[in-house]
Amino acid sequence: MKTLPFIILCTTAPLVTAQPDNPESAEVAKEGKEKITTIAEVLGKPIKSDQSEALTSLIFTAMMGKYAKEKMIDATDEEVETFLSKNDELGKSTRDGFIRDKKRLEEELKSTSLSDADRKKKEEELAMAVDVLKNMDEETEKPKKPDADEKKMAREFVRTWKVNRALFKQYGGRVIFQQAGPEPVDAYRDFLREEEAKGSFKITDEESKKVFWKYFTDGSMHTFLDAKEGAQAMETPWWLKEQKPE
Structure with missing residues (x-):
């Protein structure tokens, strides 16, 4: 499979649509609201049961941001x-x-x-x-000069790679390659375990905890690069590697 430019990846990503605004759905939401509980907490902020599908993203994003801030990593x-x-x-x-x-x-x-x-x-x-x-x-067909949104996305891509490189240097481990670039999955796991032990986040709902850790601990979900390829992938950003002709 070809690796698509990040702008195309963004424009082809599925969108989350809003729930229909009708009396029946409003009533269901009202009933559900009464049953909402706290299932996790990240950096002192609660994550509620109606956010369960976004739990991994909410915690992971917060922890990566914390690491970047502490290590003063930016693009x-x-x-x-x-x-x-x-x-x-x-x-x-x-x-x-x-x-x-x-x-x-x-x-x-x-x-x-x-x-x-x-x-x-x-x-x-x-x-x-x-x-x-x-x-x-x-x-x-759009103007060639990158707009503010494109620059913002580009900055996030670069910052994410720099954070991943720093995590890999600190923790090592295995690396996988996703469409958006290499990921040091074992380093993620070890870093997150340390942060959980520090109390940076906690997941009180057992089922949600299993779902959260699955990506970082279940090796059967991933195809890992060999050690040499993984180290090379984490040392040189993918956008600076020489592109082989098709």
């Missing part, structure tokens, strides 16, 4: 500009790759010897390539 303006420039280059390279894929698939689908299964698979791949190219073309 410089120069790093943000470099990220945006390299991301633009990656976008052009990725687009060219999808154009080649589209042409190849269109030619292959002209064959009358394809099995039904192969034809279906290629049709799905072609539909994905067309959809991605459409999103990319919509992005290129």
Whole structure:
């Protein structure tokens, strides 16, 4: 799978829609409100049972922010500009790759010897390539100068990588690669355990606690890079690595 530029990743991410505003849902909300309990606490702020689906994000984000503040980690303006420039280059390279894929698939689908299964698979791949190219073309129609939101997202990407690198240097462990970049999962786990022991956060609901720790402790969820690849991934930011031709 191709690694998409971060702007495309953001624009293709699913959105959380608001609940319909009607008397029946309002009544359900009213009834549910009476049963809301505190299931966790992070940096002195309670997390309620109606926030259970966001619990991992709320705690993890708060802890990463705490670590960044304590270690004085942030992205410089120069790093943000470099990220945006390299991301633009990656976008052009990725687009060219999808154009080649589209042409190849269109030619292959002209064959009358394809099995039904192969034809279906290629049709799905072609539909994905067309959809991605459409999103990319919509992005290129926008003004080229990055706006405030793009710079904000870029700053967060750079800061997140710097935090991950610092955590990996401090705790070591295994690394996985996600669409947004490498993650030092074992370092996350060890850091979070320390913060929990310090009282930076606590999860009082047992089921919520299991859900929270699953990502950081269940190795079957991930495919890990080997030790050398993991160390290299955490040392050089992915947007500065030389892009191999498609």
